[in-house]
Amino acid sequence: MTFPSPSWRRRLLALALLAGLAAPALAQRANILFILVDDMDVELPQHMPKLRRLLAQPGASFENNFVSLSLCCPSRATTLRGQFSHHTGIFTGHWPDGGFLKFHRDGLESSTVATWLQGAGYRTALIGKYLNGYPNVEDGGRSYVPPGWSYWFSPNAGTPYNQYSYRINFNGRTLSYGKAPEHHLNDVLQAQANAFLRDAAKTPAQPFFLVLTPYLPHGPATPPPRYAEALPWVKAPRTPSFNEADISDKPRWMRNRTLLTAADMADIDAFYRKRRQSTLALDDMVESLVRTLRATGALDNTYIFFSSDNGFHQGQHRLKEGKGWAFEEDIRVPLVVRGPGIPAGRKVRQLTANVDFAPTFAQIAGVAPPEFVDGRSLVPLFAGPAPARWRQALLLQSPTSLEVVPEAGNPGSEAGVLEPAEDREAAAANPVWKNHLYHGLRTASNYSFALYENGDGEFYDLETDPYQLANRYKSMPPALKQALTRQLRTLRGSAGQALRNAEEVAVGRRP
Template identity: 30%
Template sequence: MNEMRICKGFCLAVVTLSAVLPLCAQRAISARQPNIVFIMSDDHTTQAISAYYGNRLIKTPNIDRLANEGIKFDNAFVTNSICTPSRAVMLTGKYSHLNGVPAFNHLDGTQPLLSKYLQQAGYYTGVIGKWHLGKPGMKRPEDGMPTGFDYWNVFPGQGLYFDPVMNEMGVSKKVTGYATDIISDKAIEFLKNRPQEKPFFLMYNHKAPHRNWQPKEEFRKHFEHFEPPLPATFDDDYKGKSDASRLATMHIDSDLNKNDTKGEPPANLSGAALKRWKYNRFMQDYLACVASIDENVGRVLDFLDKSGLAENTIVIYTSDQGFFLGEHNFYDKRFMYEESLRMPLLIRWPQGIKPRTVSKAMVLNVDFAPSLLAAVGAAIPSDMQGRSFLPLLSGQTPRSWRTSMYYRYYHPGHHNVAAHYGIRTSRYKLIYFNKLDQWELYDLKTDPTEMKNLYGDRTKAALVKKLKAELFKLKKELKDEDQFQDDLPPDDV
């Protein structure tokens, strides 16, 4: 049985019937629209999810349930690997240069958003936890106050791990406890208290495992003696690369500070031993934060099961981007390299996806909004730039699916990462550091860890020419006219 055909047929039926049926019958149909629980953590990378990388670093049995019972996307990529911009891309279905959020500026909430479209489609909508799209205080939609949400209860700015302040519909108060637990409690409350007659859309957004990785005590203790295996590229010396990696200030050995490692290193350590100590301390706390997320995702999934909601609820697990866990001597994200570019994307939808489906197709965070609108039978606005990935949920990739993606990072920001844009195809990656006027080219088939920059290799000249043509074609198609190249809005969060 072709489940996608059923899904498409159902969605078409909803759209068609709603035009002709009386209101009471429409209500009965809308009650069958799928609910959506959109779970997004902050900086949780695929290397720290066992569904992707096995138990090498950590076991995440609850997050893995979504892969076992649904689909795992192996090539989900972010279009601008940084927190606030990625969230804005997801909510608008537009790239940074068109949604007004290229860096850590706020989202103008007067523009059309996924949340508003879902409200129009009859959904009860909520966002709980990390928002990070508003100015301090965010009293108006223009200042990044959540819009299109019937209920919101979010952290101001980055939020705190312990006893955080939360802003509930414009009223701030301190909440006692650990952020990951609190957000999950409030997500379950939202599910319990929602109006029963409407389908719902819940964004359940974690603060963890964002820097500076403050774990709950039970998980901190669990990982305190763990010595994580080192990535193969831990001692990358950047030979043959552009200057960008050297200029960045996100190196394990020289940039992790005492706030990150929760104390000064032992005085007798230096060189490789000191680097290893810093790596251990960073990773122990990062993984312990992830363990809390996994535990709480399990609580929410159990609630969906016990309440009978699981069958008709789309559950998505993702993060706003990937993250380096020591690869290339880095922590943090921003670069177009694989660990930072790739985001987790797991989706369970019993009525639309077979268990243990895997897709290798290239999907992007800009696809999330159009995909969810398609899933609920709503029209996709013509100005959204992403594509619905619904046709991929069967595990098959249509011939017409994209074979390349466009990426752009704007801001040197806290970690002095040089601005760059580039293209990734299924095999190659070409990156242009536009402020440095330097290029990098990688063959991901022969060099998946991106250690050998092939740009400048004369035998690759024809390939470079072809990739440049594709890069600038995509740039033009997506209407990137360097809107923010020289006039980036200042950080205001």
């Protein structure tokens, strides 16, 4: 009996995936490399030529990709489980509303995309940031490795956000790193990922699932020394919404914001420069990993995903810096994918989100995800005509409390490993938190709609107002307001297949 050549096996795999067939029946299943960066809005990848050349040009760019809750830990929980935050129960980065401690104690680690793929025979690896608040001395301690991971390399002490002076849990053994230039965390994670890829190539019959989660460009966004003096001329983009002139139409939590001062804008520019410098290092990371995959012969059989856990604003709507709101800067994130069967230069315009990653990885691996999953596989968007039915509205959710010094709210956690305090200065200025709690929709018809617990609302027609300058909630057509409100309530009350069905109802369709 003769067996298909590797190239034909790859073609068969791609056809099977696109047809929705079970991949394990094939001779060779695809590898998955998922690069999930931290706090990257969609503007920054425009300055990553290696990402464009190596992933976007030979693969697919998802042009309407979002996160449902724009905050690190809730987003990562959604990515691991394929559930919206009102089903994971993770709304912040710290106890009792979120963080590693809640995710762990609620038993959510028992069923994640890692456990599904490991159970299907994949060699699974996480290299980099896990969930905010990991580890916890009361729940496994520094040597704890969550279920589903065959290979673990994640900071467990020190100050990894600063890129120096941290410790790493390497498969249950702690390694220490100091302040030497070669200890810059991003470069250490890159080297470890390449080592994993080279080791995985020794057993090509076993596919791998590698989740690489660098801390950059999250603040303080310390770049490697080679880029510390780069880009001296750059400044944050002055979009039409930057230091917005009139915010009297905005929700109450925003109306007390004063115009940004010259000092504020200088701070924004300085931080933006560091984020851009950090982006150069992330571009190097993409190039290095692709080079290793090519050298080991695994590139043609590997899906590579590049995305971010949330977006980031810097000066838009008078908000100095941060995330967590329903504005496009916060919820829209990059997504590019290359891999078997994906045609070069493909543009995907359907509404996609972080809730879709887990079911996508499951389908690539030939695994049926649990019924609790809310998201949908992106595989049908990889090639061929668009599906007849797809999401028409994405549920948006807000954090449930301020991210203020979360170290103080997570018992047993290691200081410095948790998310640093966010500068959500607008919320801090008005402590009535119900003014900031919202649920909303981002629709395929380019509407942005949000309802606040205090009765405020937001509505933007993004086709005519892409920078969300004019809140038309009070003057929007009553029938459209009622329809969007009903859709929002339906999505909040649904789960699994029922939620996906409800998403496909086209509400507020344009004439």
